[in-house]
Amino acid sequence: LALKAIKAGKHLLLEKPIAVNLDDALPVVQEAKKHPELKVLVGMSRRFDDSYREAFDRVKGGELGDIFHYYGVTNDQYNAEIVDFFVGYSKVSGSILVDCGIHDVDLMRWYMGSHEKVKKVYAAGYNARMHRLVESRDADNAVATVVFESGKLANIYLSRTAIHGHECWAQITGENGMIKVNTDNAMNRVTLADEHGYRKLTTQDYYDRFRGAFANEMREFTSAVLDNTPLPLDIDDAYIASKICVGLQMAFRSGEQIFFDKDQSPIPPKGIAASKL
Template sequence: MSASKLKVAIAGLGRMGARHASHFANLTPRAELIAATSPEQKELDWTQQNLPGVRTYLSYDELLEKEVKNGLQAVIVSSATAVHAEQAIKAIKLGLHVLCEKPLSTNVEISQSVVDAYRESQKKYPNQKVICGFSRRFDASYRDAFAKMQEGVIGRPAVFRSQTCDKLDPSGFFVEYAKFSGGIFVDCSIHDIDLALWFFGEDSKIKSVSAVGITAVEPDLRKYNDRDNAAAVVEFYDGKIAQLYCSRMMAAGQEDTTEVIGTKGKLAINTQPQLNLVNITESTGIRREIPPHYYGRFRDAFITEANEFTACCLDNTEPPMKLEGAVTAVRIGQALQESLISGKRIEFAEDGSRIVPEMKAKL
């Protein structure tokens, strides 16, 4: 185990960026957060106040230029999705390790360009690590379920059912957000898609996808070709199916649940969401609270992610997932989003090429 710490910079200090910064600065013993960048001065101010000693930059390029000289080794890309790919590629080309927030891009080709840059760069920097931050891969419960599946507890997995469901936000936030999010399947269900690929195998071949959706609370989402509730099925070539549900309308908080059903049993993750271990008996019955947001559910997973990414970089070990999977997930998410809007089922050949309907020039 290396005694020196991984020198890390963070790009983007919004809600999740600030959390990543705290995790790397405070809860990742083998990492040292040396620099951070954001186009928002107030976010830099927050950083200076809360993470003293971290150098701040309004310009990402300037950060790279200066901090590489200071021994920068890794960049956490947690900026707006629109610049994920560009920022990741710049760091990759410098031989830096990169942990990029999901999705690499809402666009498949751009996502692929990150992978291409990485594989090219690896020729020069063979120990370079680049991963896309699918946080659930680091969650203790998902990992326990995966290990049990590997041990054969449920036989051969055949049906994957999963949902990512956000708490209702009556402020209209989700409408604004839909302009750039890539849509509910690319934004929310991408986690479930990634999990399906994990549990079914990264090399699973898609046979078809289809989706339907509604706007039960936010009709304005239709302006951006999005929905607030959607249901989908992804069919795989080896006789497996993934059934998905996503929603922006949960009353009490985040409800992200997954079931993996095999020929001999089932593994269910978080099918009874809970904030903590408290039950409240009142005149109306017995009640438990649930986490208001995804961070309440997955905080520990994010911290594990920070620590494991750091360990992979320092110890030159394999990360728990390949970057290529992040492109596949966007590809599926984008296809589901297309199906959601077009009302068509989309079919693929075993080689991954689209059969029907024919691919439009651009989604």
């Protein structure tokens, strides 16, 4: 559909990732580049969140000095009523490392700089509650390590089993300090004190937390279309993030470290076809 829309001369706001495999993603990227007059935006929603943006502005302003580590956490609320949905969804989503992990991979590149090239990745997963995900070689919890050619590092933790509600946060570390974003997942500024102690309502789902980011995304895409303002990320940013996530998926499913070539494409382990991962 994305490819058809671009060929038809339509501006496009596309849900991330571009596609769950690189063979399907590449034609979209190529077609978008043939039409610079069109606005094609892949919805990396956290780039539109005020808190993540402030962190980026501080990083870009040099407050932390050289950034050498990113740590990202994305915990989706567990809901027993939608386990069947996730079991079916995992068969077409590319796994938690592609569908969910792309947010943190994109932030990682945003904060550390797109000039930083990935050397290798490793990932592992575990099914704590949604045990049927094993049918599609997926997991409800996963961890990932990214090593850059420069030696810099990133670590990512992903989960679909958070009992307390939706929680995502990031930590960016540089030579002169550290920034933490969204470490308090309270719904608001109300604190209840009772026999259980001090308590706050937590953000229950992704939409509660990022409603404002989605609104910013729509406003800025509309402005880009109507007023020709620049988009905050281009199609290459989204494509490289997809490449890294596919590499993480390969690592998880093969149990091997995955190395990357000069074009930032993952190299399948020797003797294993990419289509098998």
